[in-house]
Amino acid sequence: MSFRKVVRQSKFRHVFGQPVKNDQCYEDIRVSRVTWDSTFCAVNPKFxxxxxxxxxxxxxxxxPLNKTGRIDKAYPTVCGHTGPVLDIDWCPHNDEVIASGSEDCTVMVWQIPENGLVSPLTEPVVVLEGHTKRVGIITWHPTARNVLLSAGCDNVVLIWNVGTAEELYRLDTLHPDLIYNVSWNRNGSLFCTACKDKRMRIIDPRRGTLVAEREKAHEGARPMRAIFLADGKVFTTGFSRMSERQLALWDPENLEEPMALQELDSSNGALLPFYDPDTSVVYVCGKGDSSIRYFEITNEPPYIHFLNTFTSKEPQRGMGSMPKRGLEVNKCEIARFYKLHERKCEPIVMTVPRKSDLFQDDLYPDTAGPEAALEAEEWVSGQDADPILISLREAYVPSKPRDLKVSRRNVLSDSRPASSSRPGTSTSTATPAVATPSGSLTGAEEAGKLEEILQKLRALQALIKEQGDRITRLEEQLGRMENGDA
Structure with missing residues (x-):
């Protein structure tokens, strides 16, 4: 009896990576030489x-994304920290707000002008002071507005309400050693961490409790990473006792054994994983490597399926990943990376080859949009919400982000003891950072205005639905004509 090898069906088997042309790179950037396992790069649909x-x-x-080519040596920078910057992260709910952590022990949040910088930016919107050692990890909450997490070399995780400059939660007893990375789950109710003590932990930040942990998730002494996947599983990268680089998949309900464990090679650069929840593809980039490997995560064994490797000549110093809403859907682009060399940044485009010019529904399920699902106060009160999804069918048009305003509490009129009302020490919530309209309206006027806005919104929704139906009909008609049915 002859056995035929069955090739697993997957629309991502033929994903291929391609660097952009030279004139689309960003040249003459003096990339940081700090020895820290950060990505050194953050990207969103604007910047x-x-x-x-x-x-x-x-x-x-x-x-600005379109400012490619050679960057002038005098080009303005964001330069308010007094020590090297170690990590940066764009706010998922405002494409003009970015946070940074530094060796100077502070976290700073910056508002970038709509068209980019014309002069050096030295004044952050807010400075968050609470760490006693350098701050190496910064990550925004995925669904709650103005909630930011920072982790420092003091082994402390702090969660802030950026809108009030207040410290919401201080987790200072859960990690006895250096924290390598932190990753929120999809709705931001939990986060997982990888630590130098070789443990992977799952933590409930609002209760300050350890939900689950795994000793020696990877046995090697070199840095590991842990990230949450959309279904609640945890994907880790690390090293074996023999210094082989490894990938593993874990079920938080049972951390006794990994669901899957794969050995890659014996290079020594830390593996940085980038995850796309829409396609369940994990891209793994080694620091100092010249390749990006990608894997599809599925529900059936062996769970981690190798897809392909993108290889180039130059090693990467860091890597940024574009959110889905910043990709070119008409070119079947499913991921775009920004690879840092010593003196330039090179975009790498990942595409799935398709013959049709029509929108590919199967490649682009609705994806996380820029609207926050919760305010900081709602999250603190115990609410959870998944990301608000948007369709990429109309090649997504961004909404106008609102400026970040910080409304600090008036310490004098606050009834709490003075010791707990300093920014950075309070554990209570405060008013969200929303711009209030100038001039006040009566209740009747307000209700009238609201009704008027709702009517306009309903009319727009009806129009969008009508246009969507029309596009679907036209696409079907075109499909029939292409197939020779009409």
Whole structure:
């Protein structure tokens, strides 16, 4: 009896990576030389941010995406930190707000002008002071507005309400050693961490409790990473006792054994995983490697399926990943990475080849949009919400982000003891950072205005639905014509 090898069906088997042409790269950027396992790069649909070398302090560069080519040496930077910047992260709910952590022990949040910088930006919107050692990890809450997590070399995780400059939660007893990375789950109710003590932990930040932990998730001594997947599983990268690089998949309900464990190679660069919840593809980039490997995560064994490797000549110093809403859907682009060399940043485009020019529904399920599902206060009160999804069918048009305003409490009129009312020490919530309209309206006027807005909204929704139906009909008609049915 002959056995035929069955090739697993997957629409991502033929994903291929391609660097952009030279004139689409960002040249002459002095990428930071700090020895820290950060990605050094953060990108969103408007801007590219790169941590750069800076004399007498820390700085990062923010470039509008279309500002490719050679970057002038005098190009302005964001330069308010007094020590090197170690990590940066764009706010998922406002494409003009970015947070940074630094060796100067502070976290700073910055509002970038709509069209980019024309002069150096030295004044952050808010400075968050609570760490006693350098701050190496910054990550925004995925669904609650203005909630930011920072982790420092003091082994402390702090969660802030950026809108009030207040410390919401201080988790200072859960990690006895250096924290390598932190990753929120899809609705931001939990986060997982990888630590130098070789443990992977799952933590409930609002209760300050350890939900689950695994000793020696990877037995090697070199840095590991842990990230939450959309279904609640945890994906880790690390090293074996023999210094082989490994990937593993874990079920938090049972951390006794990994669901899957794969050995990759014996290089020594830390593996940085990037996860796309829409396609269940994990891209793994090694620091100092010249390749990006990608894997599809599925519900059936062996769970982690190798897809392909993108290889280029130059090693990568860091890597940024574009959110789904910033991709070109008409080119079947399912991921875009921004690879840092020593002196340039090179975009790498991942596409699924398709013959049709029509919108590919199967490649682009609705994806996380820029609207926050909760306010900070709602999250603190115990509410959870999944990301608010948007369709990419109309090649998503961004909404106008509102400026970040910080409304600090008036300490004098506060009834709490003075000791707990300093920004950075309070554990209570406060009013959200929303801009209030100038001039007040009566209740009747307000109700009238609201009704008027709702009517306009309903009319727009009806129009969008009508246009969507029309597009579907036209696509079906076109499909029939292409197939020779009409």
């Amino acid at each position: 590219l941010a790169v941590i750069v070398e800076a004399s007498g302090g820390g700085a990062f560069m923010v470039l």
